[in-house]
Amino acid sequence: MGKHRLSIAAAPPFSGLRRFHEGRGFKQWTGDDSKALMKVYLPAIVGYVPREMVRAIRGFLEFCYLVRRNVHTPKTLRQLDEALDLFYANRDIFQTTGVWPEGFNLPRQHSLRHYRNLIWEFAAPNGLCSSITESKHIEAVKDPYRHSNKHKAMGQILLMNQRLAKLAASRIDFADRGMLARPCLLEEYLKLHPDEDLEEEIPVTEKTHQKRDQAQDDDGAVPGPTVLAYIVMAATAQTKLPRTAVALGNYIKQPRLKELIRRFLYDQLNPDSALPGLEVSLQDCPEFDEKISVFFSAASTFYAPSDPSGVGGMHREHLRVTPMWWGIAPHFDCAFVNYHPDLDGIHALGVVQIRLFFSFRFRGIVYPCALVHWFECIAEEPDEDMGMYIVRPESKRGAPILSVLHLNTIVRAAHLIGVYGTQTVPHNLTEHHALDAHKYFYVNRFADHHMFETVF
Numbered sequence: 001m002g003k004h005r006l007s008i009a010a011a012p013p014f015s016g017l018r019r020f021h022e023g024r025g026f027k028q029w030t031g032d033d034s035k036a037l038m039k040v041y042l043p044a045i046v047g048y049v050p051r052e053m054v055r056a057i058r059g060f061l062e063f064c065y066l067v068r069r070n071v072h073t074p075k076t077l078r079q080l081d082e083a084l085d086l087f088y089a090n091r092d093i094f095q096t097t098g099v100w101p102e103g104f105n106l107p108r109q110h111s112l113r114h115y116r117n118l119i120w121e122f123a124a125p126n127g128l129c130s131s132i133t134e135s136k137h138i139e140a141v142k143d144p145y146r147h148s149n150k151h152k153a154m155g156q157i158l159l160m161n162q163r164l165a166k167l168a169a170s171r172i173d174f175a176d177r178g179m180l181a182r183p184c185l186l187e188e189y190l191k192l193h194p195d196e197d198l199e200e201e202i203p204v205t206e207k208t209h210q211k212r213d214q215a216q217d218d219d220g221a222v223p224g225p226t227v228l229a230y231i232v233m234a235a236t237a238q239t240k241l242p243r244t245a246v247a248l249g250n251y252i253k254q255p256r257l258k259e260l261i262r263r264f265l266y267d268q269l270n271p272d273s274a275l276p277g278l279e280v281s282l283q284d285c286p287e288f289d290e291k292i293s294v295f296f297s298a299a300s301t302f303y304a305p306s307d308p309s310g311v312g313g314m315h316r317e318h319l320r321v322t323p324m325w326w327g328i329a330p331h332f333d334c335a336f337v338n339y340h341p342d343l344d345g346i347h348a349l350g351v352v353q354i355r356l357f358f359s360f361r362f363r364g365i366v367y368p369c370a371l372v373h374w375f376e377c378i379a380e381e382p383d384e385d386m387g388m389y390i391v392r393p394e395s396k397r398g399a400p401i402l403s404v405l406h407l408n409t410i411v412r413a414a415h416l417i418g419v420y421g422t423q424t425v426p427h428n429l430t431e432h433h434a435l436d437a438h439k440y441f442y443v444n445r446f447a448d449h450h451m452f453e454t455v456f
Contacts, residue, residue: 007044007420008037012434013331014415014447015317016220019431038064042386043417043442052093054385059086062387065452067115070305070313072124077116079456084112126306222301224312229302231319231410233357233368237293248292252323252356254371256402262288264369264404265362278403288362295357296322298370300335300412304450315450319413321354321370329432334414336454337372337405346455351375351391351414351443353435355402368407373400375416378440388442389455390419415451416441 008020018036038061046054062083069076094100119125140161148156174180242248249257262285263277269286270277277285297320305313325331332353339350352372359368375391382389394401418438429437445455 007418007425008040010425010429010431010434010437011040011044011417012334012415013431014333014444015319015413017415017447039446039448040417040444042446043388043420043444046386046419047421050093050097051385052090053097056087056090056093058385058387059083059088059090061446062456063087063112063115065446065449065456067119067125068127068306068449069124069453070126072119077119080116080119087112220315220317221308221310222312222314222316223310224314226303226312226314227301229300229411231298231300231407231412233359233407234295234297234299237295237359241294243291243293245288245292248294248358254355254402257356257371257404258288260371260402260404261360261369262286264367264406268367268406286362290360290362292358292360295359296320298357298407298410300410302412302450304448306449306453317413319354319357319410321357325432329430331432332435334375334416334435335370335372336411336414338409338411346377346389346443349411349454351377351416352405353393354410357407369404370407370410371402371404373402375441383442386442388445390440391416391443392440412450412454415444415447417444418442 011017011020013019017039020037020040042054042057042061045057060083063080066076066080066083091104095103141157144157144160145153147160171180242251245258245261249255259282262282263280265288266273266277266280266285273280297318299316299318301314301316303313304315307315309315319333319335320331321333322331332355334351334353337350337352338348340348342348352374354370354372356371357369358371359366361367374394376394378390378392416435418434419440419442420438426437435441443455445452
């Protein structure tokens with residue numbers, strides 16, 4: 001098993017990110033498989049293939065993500081040209097190394113040159129691609145053909161599509177008339193059994209099915225209204241964890257939790273102070289003995305029209321912080337924090353790993369908070385070949401830099417992938433321990449389109 005295959009399998013989990021537990025080896029490769037793999041592929045091949053190959057794939061990925069933007073400007077079109085030039089300048093490596101010795105004569109690669117002019121003519125394509133018609137082809141042709149007897153199948157396919165269309169139209173009509181609000185035979189059953197009252201049982205059953213369907217089909221799309229971003233804590237607090245700062249800190253192996261909460265409160269009560277709470281004397285910080293509520297998740301909702309989103313362009317993702325995820329291993333998501341709002345791109349953001357979601361009431365005000373471990377960029381510019389910033393866990397004298405932040409300072413989740421270099425990836429390394437196995441991490445800007453626009 002190659003190093004790059006293990007690297008793909010060990011990529012840390014992320015909301016909406018497909019898992020490749022075996023690394024590769026599909027019986028049938030689809031466009032969706034390629035899109036999902038490309039989100040984690042680039043860091044896995046660094047050091048394994050020539051750097052020109054890395055740069056070529058990076059240029060192609062940047063072009064694909066830039067084209068997907070919901071709105072284009074002269075600046076993004078210049079970036080589109082730069083990404084395409086990077087791809088063409090380095091793609092000959094595939095020919096010289098024997099990967100594609102016959103040279104390049106691919107119609108879809110040639111069409112890349114026409115995207116810029118077509119965007120000027122017809123505006124942003126925003127995700128329009130041939131896979132849309134392919135999915136309809138499956139629904140309208142392939143599936144009906146499988147249900148036919150294969151003899152003169154065209155007439156059977158047309159008849160099936162006609163009947164399916166009528167059924168779909170009937171369902172819409174029945175729903176508008178309120179006929180699908182409850183089981184069709186319920187009225188007749190109640191006529192025969194007038195003493196039985198089943199009205200209270202129906203909403204519970206429907207709600208159960210709705211939750212199940214939402215858990216299976218939720219793609220992050222959220223209806224408007226359109227706002228920049230907001231984040232809310234989970235609705236239910238955990239009931240079996242300590243409620244005091246000292247006991248909770250010892251439970252999660254963070255004995256400084258009470259001290260960090262006091263320093264956080266200093267910042268909240270003294271917003272105009274010349275010194276931040278982490279630098280003032282602890283004696284100047286307010287005392288804290290309040291009860292704490294712990295949560296295992298929070299939902300971040302933000303404006304991301306280039307990703308699957310609602311009518312207002314809103315997209316939602318969940319950040320999870322739990323000591324045991326599905327009974328397998330701890331799960332502590334990373335996130336971007338609004339750090340320097342006067343700057344642009346990643347320079348405006350801090351990168352943290354969330355260690356705890358909690359809230360408490362102090363002097364009549366409820367404070368939703370997060371205990372975070374900070375990461376720091378090792379350079380002002382991204383990696384020359386990857387185009388990604390590299391970060392490392394921040395520490396002082398060997399101790400991690402921790403702080404308590406207000407929940408509204410968190411922007412959204414961040415995805416970090418280890419810098420594997422030339423070292424061998426352990427065979428027993430799983431995605432759940434990947435953030436503890438490396439010293440340096442790429443800030444993965446290809447995790448989704450909103451992250452690409454934010455970090456690029």
